[in-house]
Amino acid sequence: MNAGRAEAPRLRGVLGFAMALAAGAICVPIAVIIGQLESRYMIAVLAALAGLVGLALLGSLERVRMALVAALALGLSLGLSISFLHHTELPGRYATFVGGALAVTVALAQLAAAGYLACWLLESRLVGRRRPVRLVPLVFWPQLLFMAAGVLSLANAMYPALMWLEMLRLAGLLMISVVVMNLTRREMIVYLWVLALSVLLQAGLAGVQFVTGRELGLGVFGEAKLLNYRIAAVQVARPTGTIGDANMLSYFFEITFPVMLAMFYLARHELARLVAALATLGAAAGMVAAYSRAAWMTVPVSVTFVTLRILGRRVVSLRTAIVLVVLTMALAVAMIWLWPLIERRIFGDDDGSVAHRWPLAQAALSIFGQFPALGVGLNNFAVSFTTYDATGYSRVFPGGDHVVHNLHLLILTETGLVGFCAHIMVFAGAGWLAFTTNGDRTAQGLAVAAFAGLLAHLGHGMVDPGFKLSLTISQLVAAQLGLIGCLWLHARDVGGGRDVMPVGARDDG
Numbered sequence: 001m002n003a004g005r006a007e008a009p010r011l012r013g014v015l016g017f018a019m020a021l022a023a024g025a026i027c028v029p030i031a032v033i034i035g036q037l038e039s040r041y042m043i044a045v046l047a048a049l050a051g052l053v054g055l056a057l058l059g060s061l062e063r064v065r066m067a068l069v070a071a072l073a074l075g076l077s078l079g080l081s082i083s084f085l086h087h088t089e090l091p092g093r094y095a096t097f098v099g100g101a102l103a104v105t106v107a108l109a110q111l112a113a114a115g116y117l118a119c120w121l122l123e124s125r126l127v128g129r130r131r132p133v134r135l136v137p138l139v140f141w142p143q144l145l146f147m148a149a150g151v152l153s154l155a156n157a158m159y160p161a162l163m164w165l166e167m168l169r170l171a172g173l174l175m176i177s178v179v180v181m182n183l184t185r186r187e188m189i190v191y192l193w194v195l196a197l198s199v200l201l202q203a204g205l206a207g208v209q210f211v212t213g214r215e216l217g218l219g220v221f222g223e224a225k226l227l228n229y230r231i232a233a234v235q236v237a238r239p240t241g242t243i244g245d246a247n248m249l250s251y252f253f254e255i256t257f258p259v260m261l262a263m264f265y266l267a268r269h270e271l272a273r274l275v276a277a278l279a280t281l282g283a284a285a286g287m288v289a290a291y292s293r294a295a296w297m298t299v300p301v302s303v304t305f306v307t308l309r310i311l312g313r314r315v316v317s318l319r320t321a322i323v324l325v326v327l328t329m330a331l332a333v334a335m336i337w338l339w340p341l342i343e344r345r346i347f348g349d350d351d352g353s354v355a356h357r358w359p360l361a362q363a364a365l366s367i368f369g370q371f372p373a374l375g376v377g378l379n380n381f382a383v384s385f386t387t388y389d390a391t392g393y394s395r396v397f398p399g400g401d402h403v404v405h406n407l408h409l410l411i412l413t414e415t416g417l418v419g420f421c422a423h424i425m426v427f428a429g430a431g432w433l434a435f436t437t438n439g440d441r442t443a444q445g446l447a448v449a450a451f452a453g454l455l456a457h458l459g460h461g462m463v464d465p466g467f468k469l470s471l472t473i474s475q476l477v478a479a480q481l482g483l484i485g486c487l488w489l490h491a492r493d494v495g496g497g498r499d500v501m502p503v504g505a506r507d508d509g
Contacts, residue, residue, distance in 0.1 A: 061119050061122060061123050064115075065116055065119045065120075065187065066186070066187060066190055068112045068113075068115045068116045068119065069112070069116065069183060069187045069190050069191050069194075070191075071108060071109075071111075071112040071115075072108075072109050072113055072116070072179065072180075072191070072479070073190070073191045073192075073194035073195045073198060073479075074194055074198055075107060075108030075109030075110075075111075075112055075475070076109055076195065076198065076472065076475055076476045076479055077195075077198035077199070077201065077202050077241070077242065077243070077252065077472070077476075078108055078221050078222055078242050079107075079221060079222015079223075079242055079243060079471075079472050080107065080108045080220070080221050080222060080242075081105050081106060081107035081108065081222075081471065082106050083102075083103040083104065083105040083106075102162070102165065103165065104165065104168055105169070105471055107172075107471060107472070107475065109176060109475045109479075110172045110175065110176065110475070113172075113176045114175065116179045117178075117179065120133065120182075133178065134181065134182055134489055135178065135181070136181055136433065136488060136489060138429030138430070138432060138433050138485075139177060139181060139429060139430065139433070139481050139482065139484065139485040140174075140177070140178070140181075140485075142425040142429050143170070143173070143177065143426055143478075144174070145422040145425065146170070146415075146419060146422035146423060146426060147170050147171070147174070148422075149374075149378075149415045149416075149418045149422045150163060150166065150167055150378035150379075150415060150419065151163075151167070152374050152415075152419075153374045153375045153376070153377045153380075153414065153416065153418075153419060154377065154378075155374055156374055156375065156377050156380075157376070157377025158376075158377060158380055158383055158387070159377070159380055159383055160377075162378075162379040162380055162383065163377055163378045163379055163380065166378050166379035167378070169474070172475075173474055173475060173477075173478035174478070176475055176478045176479055176482060177479070177482035177485070178482065179482065180478075180479050180481075180482025180483050180486055181482040181485040181486045181489065183486050188483075188486060188487075191483075192259070192263065192446075193275070195256065195259070196260060196263065196275055196279040197275075197279075199253070199256050199279045199286075200278060200282050202241040202242065202243070202249065202252060202253070202282075202286060203253075203279075203282030203283065203285055203286045204282070205218070205223075205239070205241045205242060206239040206240075206241045206249060206285075206286045206289045206290065207285065207286075207289060209226060209237070209239035209240065209289075210237075210238075210239045210289040213226065213237040214226070214237075218242055221242040222241075222243060222244050222472065223240060223242050223244070224240050226238065226239065226240060227246070236291060238289075238290060238291045239289050239290060241286075243470070243472055243473070244470065244472065245470065246290050246291065246292070247290070247292060248469070248472065248473050249286065249290045250286075250287055250290035250291075250292035250295035250460075251295070251457055251460065251466065251467060251470070251473045251476075252286075252472075252473060253283040253284075253286040253287045253290065253295065254283075254287060254295045254298045254299075254302070254453065254456045254457055254460060255453040255454065255456065255457050255476055255477070255480060256453060256476075257280065257283040257284060257287070257298075257302055257453065257456075258302040258305065258449040258450070258453045258456065259446065259449045259450055259453055259480075260276055260279040260280040260282075260283055261276075261303065261449065262306050262310060262445045262446050262448075262449035263276040263279070263280075263446075264276035264277050264279075264280050265306070265311065265445065266310065266441070266445055266446070284299060287299065292460075294459075294460040294462075294463050294464060295460060297459075298456035298459060298460060301452075301455075301456065301459070302453070302456050305448070305452045306445070306448065306449050306452055309444070309445060309448045309449075310444075310445040310448075310449075356396050356405070357405045357406070357463060359391070359393035359396055360393060360394070360396060360402075360404045360405055360406075361404055361405075361406055362391050362393055363385070363389040363390075363391045363392075363394045363404070364381075364385075364404040364406070364409050364410070364413045365409070365413075366388075366389060366390040366391050367381075367384070367389060368409075368412055368413045368416075369390075370390075371413075371416060372416055372417060373416045373417055374415070374416040374418060374419075375412070375413060375414045375416035375418075376388060376414055377414060378414050378415055378419070380414060381403050381404070381410055381413055381414050382402060382403050385402065385403070403465050403469070404465070405463060405464055405465060406461065406462060406463065406464075406465070407458070407461030407462070407465055407466030407467070407468060408420070408423070408458075408461055408462070410465055410466075410468060411423045426481070427454055427455075430450075430451055430454060430480075430481050430484050430485075431451050431455070433447065433484050433485060433488045434447040434448050434450065434451035434484050434488075435447075435448065435451075436488070437484075437487055437488045437491045438491055438492075439490070439491030439492070439494050440491070440494075443487045443490065443491040444491075446483075446487055447483075447484050447488065447491075450480045450483050450484050450487075451480075451484060453480060454477065454480055457477070
């Protein structure tokens, strides 16, 4: 008996040594393979392995979920992704940010969302802590209907593979909406504050790029080469942050700006209010640095929208009047420095940027007239533009494929009236939920602010292709839709008994 006990530690030692040898035998060829990858993929794989180890050390599924929520919120501002199965047999030059998905792309936000669902499955099946996945119909079904319209548009698609690649992207976006929709109260707080820190991060990066006119060596995180634009006879390097494009960066700020402003209004502690104020100012400054006129025009609309909804009659109070006077004075001081930049962008020669938009719109309408019901095919606009254009205006930009500078006309042309109706339903449903979120002013204010960001982007989409050209911004839009659904669900559950999400306050629930 004693001999058997003495042999047990020795056997465990032998087994441990054998497992170490086996692990080494497996890791050596893996290390060789990783070492032969491009730097972008090598860093992504090493970061994924480090992330798995970090998640394992957290010790509980609840902490893992919290870390994944933070990664999801951070991933909405980073172009950190890996692409494979590139569709390279297309004619011409498929330029960056033109059209939609050109490959299967796996991004940080998608991985975090998938990990969150995996944790939910483990908790439900192994731990026995059952928490059903809840789907808000006005958020879930319109997105699913738009995907169905995309499949129908396959009837006219010149390149069906592009439609299926876009369908994979849409499935990932729907997954992000579902995950954000199912966040707990504590997870929602983490999500919003990490998003605020992401706004500050992007504002800081944009500021450095704007001042120096140089890249910061963050290509692995989505930074792209700064392009010089000729504006009023002056060469201007527009910052990209880690979003990848100056216009996309302005989309990011205009969508998040109302949420940051709402968090500032609703924060209960001084530190929380300070962070929210800095994030709000950072988003506004980022829009200025991005040189986007349409983004600038969304600011007064968003401020008015959110302020009236959250403050209501308190707008006419003495305290609010004092705050407005101080802000007006600060804005006046800022305008002394910023006005030459703004004047040059609004009134200066923009090298034909505005003049190109109407001819492109006419060309797109000529294609819509040929395929009014189902469209020319989801994600097939760019490759079909010159083929089906009956006006000849599609050749305004020589040298490659491009799209119309109007988000809504782009979707109408690609998916026809069927898909366009589903597109309208996606945002109309979100608006209905935002304005019917009842329970307390915090939930109402945040829901309306999230919708205000979407509304600002839809307005910008009248003169730009919008979120459809960027996976990062598409993920942000999907997350905003999920956030509105999440606030609506929590408000319905609480029934007005207490704050749904006390911004800036400690929450133990």
